[in-house]
Amino acid sequence: MRDILADGAEAVIAAVRKKATEIGALSNIAVVDSGANLKAFLRMDDALLGSLDVSIRKARTAALFGLATETLGELAQPGAPLYGIDSTNGGLILFGGGAPIVNAEGAVIGGVGVSGSTVENDTMLSAVGAAAANG
């Protein structure tokens, strides 16, 4: 499988929504395919509107570089090797909440981005989403 499928993308969103509900988070949840194009999205009721765009950029960032957004963020701090990379690709996100979606062979087949709660919660929720992608 080269790209996440619609069923997998809906499984990601359902898993993140369920966990977010449990912890009281109101999340924007975005899934992109390996080409960084939107595959599925859900904005939970009363989720922050400004986090809509952030969630999609997190998913794109993770898929584009095959890294969790916080990992790319460490590499892009002042003085670090990739300082300034966040201005490429139309604007990347350097804090947690985006995770690559990887298939059984280790290939990146997409990315999930979660935004609307604390960075710690968003990071945890994106990992929950990535883990749910493969059933």
Place this chain on the structure above:
Amino acid sequence: MRDILADGAEAVIAAVRKKATEIGALSNIAVVDSGANLKAFLRMDDALLGSLDVSIRKARTAALFGLATETLGELAQPGAPLYGIDSTNGGLILFGGGAPIVNAEGAVIGGVGVSGSTVENDTMLSAVGAAAANG
């Protein structure tokens, strides 16, 4: 209810996906709220990638003006009263496939956009989606 809720948006997507599968259409399906901001989205497997953007613009167009996109399109032909309006709001769509989502009191609470098949199919599918929003 001022805005379509997450459950309603997912019902719209499920209804359009089911009908699209029945008729062999591969659809991009977008739902926006009354603020014309994305609420839910699904790209069916093998749906045209170029229709992703079109589906979101159809949903936005319908929500922004409270009209089906083909109705706005009639008003925006050369010589008609709203000629040129399609260049506003970041770019509107003037052909069928976008429908406003209306609550029991007649207020616009969102819009649905479907793209990827013929204009006739997309128009029918968007009407199916709008009808599914209120359970």
Place this chain on the structure above:
Amino acid sequence: MRDILADGAEAVIAAVRKKATEIGALSNIAVVDSGANLKAFLRMDDALLGSLDVSIRKARTAALFGLATETLGELAQPGAPLYGIDSTNGGLILFGGGAPIVNAEGAVIGGVGVSGSTVENDTMLSAVGAAAANG
């Protein structure tokens, strides 16, 4: 094969360049993958600079909709079903010179765009390129 490979993309460019040289055309030649992201590019010496952007948009248009650009163009004339679609996806091209690249199973694996000569020449050259993709 889900996406055109680097060897295939270079074969497309070599075939277009060879034919362009034969007919005295100076071409910009762009190849994108199925996600409409650039895979390979060459600007022949003295090719029109303004055609650089056009060639990439032609390749993207063809890959995004799985159609030759002139075919999409027919559907997007005033009064035709898709009038106005050219303003989507960041700007599409509606005249000839873009062709989808299709694999042996008929799936779109990319697109080629050629720009710099007459529309007739560009259209012919893009067909030459698409035919060269699969060896």
Place this chain on the structure above:
Amino acid sequence: MRDILADGAEAVIAAVRKKATEIGALSNIAVVDSGANLKAFLRMDDALLGSLDVSIRKARTAALFGLATETLGELAQPGAPLYGIDSTNGGLILFGGGAPIVNAEGAVIGGVGVSGSTVENDTMLSAVGAAAANG
């Protein structure tokens, strides 16, 4: 010669691709002319998609200022003379992987950008590319 020619640009890409293959790097390789406009490009199979844009920006940065990107980067750190310059010209890159292409008389005739591996590898590969430009 005022600008790198198509043959030279293809020689740059072939040299970088060969060296990248030897060291196991998966590279996006971009060549621009002295006007900082794209001349040639190749995305190797499985190269990071997010590095596509980075490679082109590296090539542009190097051609625009006649400097390796890491050299400009030193001048643009907080407190250094050119701090903030990276937001000009549509977005520059301040880390290694972009190198100017210079002719026998020392004039800048283009730039090469390589992205997808470590900064160290990308920097080495861009130097390999710049050296290959003049045959």
